[in-house]
Every structure is written in C-alpha cells, then in structure tokens.
Amino acid sequence: MxxxxxxxxxxxxxxxxxxxxxxxxxxxxxxELPNELTEWELEELQQVIQLAYDQKLIVTLKIMVDHNLSHYTGIITDLKASTRELSLEMDTIIRRIPLDAVYRAQLENNYCD
Structure with missing residues (x-):
C-alpha cells in the first residue's frame, strides 16, 4: 500500500x-443498454436480415439476451417466421437466434480482390 x-x-x-x-x-x-426500437429501425433491421438471407451475405448481429449484448458474425441459413427465429452459420457451429433478441444487423464487406 x-x-x-x-x-x-x-x-x-x-x-x-x-x-x-x-x-x-x-x-x-x-x-449503453439499448432502448426499444422504433418502427423505422425495425423495418431497416428486417430489410438487412432479409437481404443477408437472400444473397447469403456475411452479417454481424448484435443480440440482447438478459441485458447482455453479444455479437455474432456468420451467414443466415434459415429464417422461420412461424417460430420467429433464424439460424446463423458461424465458423464451427449453427446458432439459432430468436428474432426478438436481434438488436442490430450489419452486413460485412464481402469483396474479393
């Protein structure tokens, strides 16, 4: 001391x-813990997820579970509207994520030189 x-x-x-x-x-x-998403943010989130799914693009998802934010990067392989979840294929595993837990979605640069 x-x-x-x-x-x-x-x-x-x-x-x-x-x-x-x-x-x-x-x-x-x-x-900072996220606030409730506005209608505009929800629509943008839906569009990014749908685009990533349709074109098999790499996407980074920010997930909110029990007031903890987690980041997952991978390719969305399945979207299920009935159960409101998606399947994200990462390097070694496929993770099932509830759509209600997704807070942000960002497409990664997929350009090849």
Missing part, C-alpha cells in the same frame, strides 16, 4: 490479470 497525497494506491498489489479484467468489466458496464 502506497500513500500518495492522501490517496491509497493498490495498483502495485494487483496482478496484471486483475487489471485486465477490471478494464473489461469497466468497458462492458459503460456500454
């Missing part, structure tokens, strides 16, 4: 792994 102008410094006693975990935790806690 180091005293510097009345402040207690604990940094010298922390392991680098702890400092890294604190930085990750701080970054995650600062990330």
């Amino acid at each position: 180091i005293r510097d102008r009345g402040n207690v410094k604990w940094v010298s006693m922390m392991l680098p792994e702890h400092v890294q975990q604190i930085r990750v935790w701080k970054h995650e806690s600062e990330e």
Whole structure:
C-alpha cells in the first residue's frame, strides 16, 4: 500500500490479470443498454436480415439476451417466421437466434480482390 497525497494506491498489489479484467468489466458496464426500437429501425433491421438471407451475405448481429449484448458474425441459413427465429452459420457451429433478441444487423464487406 502506497500513500500518495492522501490517496491509497493498490495498483502495485494487483496482478496484471486483475487489471485486465477490471478494464473489461469497466468497458462492458459503460456500454449503453439499448432502448426499444422504433418502427423505422425495425423495418431497416428486417430489410438487412432479409437481404443477408437472400444473397447469403456475411452479417454481424448484435443480440440482447438478459441485458447482455453479444455479437455474432456468420451467414443466415434459415429464417422461420412461424417460430420467429433464424439460424446463423458461424465458423464451427449453427446458432439459432430468436428474432426478438436481434438488436442490430450489419452486413460485412464481402469483396474479393
């Protein structure tokens, strides 16, 4: 414990792994939780998902589950309107994602040189 102008410094006693975990935790806690999507945003989201499905484009989905945001990148292989879910084929697995959990969808650049 180091005293510097009345402040207690604990940094010298922390392991680098702890400092890294604190930085990750701080970054995650600062990330703003999404609000309800407007009608325009829902329509845009639907169009991006449909385009990615029809043309088999790589898409990044931001998913909101239990107030936690997750990012998944892959190709949408199946859209089921009856169960309101999609299948996203990633590198090693196929993940089934409820459409209600999708918060953002962004097409990735698929240009080949």
